[in-house]
Amino acid sequence: MEWGTLRAEQPVVTQLLQHAVWRERLPHAYIFEGEDRDEQLGAAFLLARAFLCSNNDPAAKPCNQCSECKRVQSGQHPDIIIIRSDGLSIKKAQVEFLQKEFAYKGMESTRKAYIIEEADKMTTSAANSLLASLEEPEGEALAILETENLHFLLPTIVSRSQVISFRPLSEASRQAHLREKGETEEVAAIKARVGNKPTSLEDGERTNWIVQGRQVVIQLAEEVFQRPLQAKWLLQDKWHTHFNDREGLDTGLDFLLFWYRDVLYTKWGREDLAYPDQLERLKTEALNRSESMLAAQMKAVMEAKRYLAANVNPQLLMERLLLRLQEGSNFASSDWHSL
Ligand SMILES: [Zn+2]
Structure with missing residues (x-):
């Protein structure tokens, strides 16, 4: 050195x-x-x-x-x-x-x-x-x-x-290290950003969990974008079975946050993405979403993380989050309060 x-x-x-x-x-x-x-x-x-x-x-x-x-x-x-x-x-x-x-x-x-x-x-x-x-x-x-x-x-x-x-380490160098250790680009990009979460899993299990979890997140983001009415079936069907405890759910919300950040980054032409293999979808979404809509969606996910820490019911929380993601800035923060 x-x-x-x-x-x-x-x-x-x-x-x-x-x-x-x-x-x-x-x-x-x-x-x-x-x-x-x-x-x-x-x-x-x-x-x-x-x-x-x-x-x-x-x-x-x-x-x-x-x-x-x-x-x-x-x-x-x-x-x-x-x-x-x-x-x-x-x-x-x-x-x-x-x-x-x-x-x-x-x-x-x-x-x-x-x-x-x-x-x-x-x-x-x-x-x-x-x-x-x-x-x-x-x-x-x-x-x-x-x-x-x-x-x-x-x-x-x-x-x-x-x-x-x-x-x-910066996300970029952590990602490069993980690639050197043999992780795929997709997994390295996510792992570099979540560290060793969820901590309940061994490293090898975590890789599988990330591979499956990011598919669920990509699918949910797609449904929210294309078929909002169907999105809640995906919650029942896949989301809650994969992100099935509090730490897992919190990490899943991180994944979702990275998705909306990636859409915003794609708008700005940045290349440091958490979903580097999803560039085409990200571009489509970036073309159809305003910056303020994306900012509102990121804020919604961050607020959901906060409510999760306050011990609310995960099912209710996710249904509420889904509404917010669909409505974007029309949703009032006070709508969380009934949780
Ligand atoms: Zn000398």
Whole structure:
């Protein structure tokens, strides 16, 4: 990873780290926390390289010329030590090994960096052992602890480190990651937007659930648009059997919201759609709906989500929503109140 790549996703983090390296104001320990381990580890390694480089550059770029940079490039980088779990945990012996390495190597070279992957997997004794090093750092050492679960780290470690929070991925990059992992375009587009909802399902089940759920939503949107009188049969027949609990229904309403947003986006010529495979239908609907109608429909879905959270009857709620979607702006917000 290079700074430019990191900046595209994490502008704030990038600027902060570059500045710290340039001003030589690095703490003894950083914690990189966020949801994308690859990105956090890439950033950790980049920071370690920048920290070791003996040429100080305002953009914190490793020079790739000095002897420190060359050692890293040779692939052996003895000045950057990486510790990772054996699958279950990071043990005290691993941390002690690290400490010995540093004490020994510290004599021949000035700077050292260590990266602890999934630092939340340290056993309590490993964490306490590390804490001792953080309290009395030897020489010029930089520790970077990487984690997806900040709250699993010992508070005493957190308080001795500077915590850098990586912001959540954009929908576009989450979608690209899911595609790389083998999801279809249709599923990736929806998953990138709902995260791991509904949480009651395992990841594999969720994919099937999304495939079926989006078909129900596409069909409902089509009926609302073309055959409004028949739409309520679809509710009974398919909607309630698929979106059959509160979290499922809430996620289904998200899907529906994405549909109307997609219609609006299509009007505007945007391409970041949740239903990229439905472009023809979206275009037809976009031609026949005004922006204010679409805004009213999105508002209706958002209000339905709010009422759902207030524990109303799902059947009644959906019937009411259907009316609103058909009538658009003619529907008064007060019409919800009888629920
Ligand atoms: Zn260098």
